[in-house]
Amino acid sequence: MTNAEKNRLKDKAFQVFGVFCTFIGLVILAIFLIDILIEGLARIDWDFITSLPSRRASRAGILTAWAGTLWILVLTSVIAFPLGIAAGVYLEEYSKKTRLANFLEVNIANLAGVPSIIYGLLGMEMFGRVMGLGGSILAGALTLSLLVLPIIIVTTREAIKAVPRSIRDASYALGASKWQTTWNQVLPASFGGILTGVILALSRAVGEAAPLIVIGALAYVPFVPTSPTDEFTVLPIQIFNWTSRPQADFLVNAAAAIIILLLITFILNGIAVYLRNKWQKRVKW
Amino acid sequence: MLSESVRFFSEVSIIDFLTDKQWTPLFAEKHFGILPLVAGTLLTTAVAIAVALPIGLTIAVYLNEYSPGRFRQTIKPLLEILASIPTVVYGFFALTVVTPFLQKLIPSLAGFNALSAGIVMGIMIIPMISSLSEDAISAVPRSLREAAYGMGSTRLQTAFGVMVPAASSGIVVSVILAISRAVGETMIVAIAAGQQPRLTLDPTVPIETITTYIVQVSLGDVPHGSLEYRTIFAAGITLFVFTFALNNLSFWIKKKYQEKYD
Numbered sequence: 001m002t003n004a005e006k007n008r009l010k011d012k013a014f015q016v017f018g019v020f021c022t023f024i025g026l027v028i029l030a031i032f033l034i035d036i037l038i039e040g041l042a043r044i045d046w047d048f049i050t051s052l053p054s055r056r057a058s059r060a061g062i063l064t065a066w067a068g069t070l071w072i073l074v075l076t077s078v079i080a081f082p083l084g085i086a087a088g089v090y091l092e093e094y095s096k097k098t099r100l101a102n103f104l105e106v107n108i109a110n111l112a113g114v115p116s117i118i119y120g121l122l123g124m125e126m127f128g129r130v131m132g133l134g135g136s137i138l139a140g141a142l143t144l145s146l147l148v149l150p151i152i153i154v155t156t157r158e159a160i161k162a163v164p165r166s167i168r169d170a171s172y173a174l175g176a177s178k179w180q181t182t183w184n185q186v187l188p189a190s191f192g193g194i195l196t197g198v199i200l201a202l203s204r205a206v207g208e209a210a211p212l213i214v215i216g217a218l219a220y221v222p223f224v225p226t227s228p229t230d231e232f233t234v235l236p237i238q239i240f241n242w243t244s245r246p247q248a249d250f251l252v253n254a255a256a257a258i259i260i261l262l263l264i265t266f267i268l269n270g271i272a273v274y275l276r277n278k279w280q281k282r283v284k285w
Numbered sequence: 286m287l288s289e290s291v292r293f294f295s296e297v298s299i300i301d302f303l304t305d306k307q308w309t310p311l312f313a314e315k316h317f318g319i320l321p322l323v324a325g326t327l328l329t330t331a332v333a334i335a336v337a338l339p340i341g342l343t344i345a346v347y348l349n350e351y352s353p354g355r356f357r358q359t360i361k362p363l364l365e366i367l368a369s370i371p372t373v374v375y376g377f378f379a380l381t382v383v384t385p386f387l388q389k390l391i392p393s394l395a396g397f398n399a400l401s402a403g404i405v406m407g408i409m410i411i412p413m414i415s416s417l418s419e420d421a422i423s424a425v426p427r428s429l430r431e432a433a434y435g436m437g438s439t440r441l442q443t444a445f446g447v448m449v450p451a452a453s454s455g456i457v458v459s460v461i462l463a464i465s466r467a468v469g470e471t472m473i474v475a476i477a478a479g480q481q482p483r484l485t486l487d488p489t490v491p492i493e494t495i496t497t498y499i500v501q502v503s504l505g506d507v508p509h510g511s512l513e514y515r516t517i518f519a520a521g522i523t524l525f526v527f528t529f530a531l532n533n534l535s536f537w538i539k540k541k542y543q544e545k546y547d
Binding site for chain 1: 339340343344346347348351352360362363364366367369370371372373374376377378380381382408411412439440441442444462465466468469470471472475476496499500503504509517518521524525528529531532533536
């Protein structure tokens with residue numbers, strides 16, 4: 001075999017290896033999803049969704065868990081979205097390129113890399129102890145807001161950056177103030193991008209368990225929370241709790257709860273992808 | 286957080302903290318050596334990177350040099366799914382599927398171990414390495430690739446002789462960010478890696494990571510203000526220092542090398 005033939009053979013071999021690597025992750029994911037579906041699907045019925053947690057696996061349900069998840073989602077949205085979008089708009093449209101702005105920028109990017117459990121410690125000390133919120137829904141939502149703020153700020157800035165200069169210039173030429181330009185032109189034009197980021201941030205918040213465990217969310221909450229100061233649990237914590245029990249019946253429960261959690265995550269991600277494609281197509285400058 | 290840690294270090298000397306080989310703050314005989322937790326964290330991270338780096342880099346090279354453009358556009362969002370799955374779900378996967386499977390291959394494998402947690406964590410961070418590395422490789426100017434082909438190189442020789450070295454700073458950044466992600470990962474190791482702090486490099490026995498320890502204490506009822514309570518802040522600070530250093534290193538590399546070709 002000549003050298004050229006050898007090299008071509010290696011080239012082909014790597015191509016096969018490339019296909020293999022590309023699909024191995026997805027194949028493992030598929031095996032896993034099928035495994036979960038086989039184990040958990042039969043367990044899902046109306047009772048499972050509407051029952052309170054119980055010490056007996058066959059009677060336990062996820063009512064308090066998904067109610068808690070819903071509470072957290074709504075409160076986190078209310079707290080994090082206005083703050084994150086406002087910060088993104090400020091950094092992109094208003095702030096001057098000073099050292100402070102540069103410093104803030106680096107720090108926001110840095111915050112996005114901080115492990116979520118650190119946010120939990122921060123939230124427990126700041127919201128739980130200092131503000132006296134304890135392990136309440138509000139403390140959890142505030143903590144998760146801190147966690148997703150960097151994501152929202154970064155995507156907002158990127159969406160705003162994509163709006164061309166000419167749109168702003170045209171608005172200024174008509175005598176609009178900076179605020180009028182931002183509110184009437186830049187924000188509507190970048191709405192799709194911002195919304196995508198916001199939904200991705202939500203889907204991140206839905207799956208978080210670690211920071212909420214640290215602030216003191218409980219695995220066993222025998223009632224549905226009715227106000228932001230109530231104690232709570234969320235789906236990922238319920239799954240964690242059931243997974244770490246030795247009885248096999250609880251693993252079935254965990255698999256069933258995972259199906260529900262994945263459904264929520266995939267729906268949120270699907271919406272984000274759909275919006276991104278839709279706005280990319282419609283907006284052409 | 287800092288003030289709680291300061292109070293911790295006023296009771297436990299920092300030298301003990303860094304050099305003691307045992308971590309038993311919840312036992313009667315207390316030792317506060319962070320080393321076993323750091324070792325556990327580094328062990329799971331090393332396994333994860335050993336899984337994710339070869340696969341992720343191969344995917345990046347394959348998508349850039351071999352695959353047709355449309356295939357890349359469909360496969361990238363699919364790979365991103367791997368990163369969007371909640372980590373508690375991966376933990377369940379590691380404990381109920383990967384560990385039993387590995388136990389067939391390695392009979393001595395414990396029920397909780399660093400190996401399966403690390404492998405699953407590696408699968409989770411594949412898209413992180415593959416997509417950042419792919420961006421880095423596709424940022425290499427066309428002319429370099431064409432020069433390599435002009436010399437008669439195969440695609441493989443072009444990829445690993447020219448493109449990967451040229452994109453090395455971006456690839457290193459992606460690996461550092463992946464390491465930082467793996468170091469801070471909590472739920473997978475809390476479920477699948479065990480809760481026994483020990484100073485070992487053996488991935489088949491139960492260990493405990495920094496993050497798992499924080500979860501373990503949070504789940505128990507350790508009274509607020511006690512020394513045990515403060516240990517989680519000391520552990521948290523250690524973790525923060527690790528990830529902060531890694532993230533800043535990646536920034537620095539990005540800044541220093543990004544405009545090489547402009």
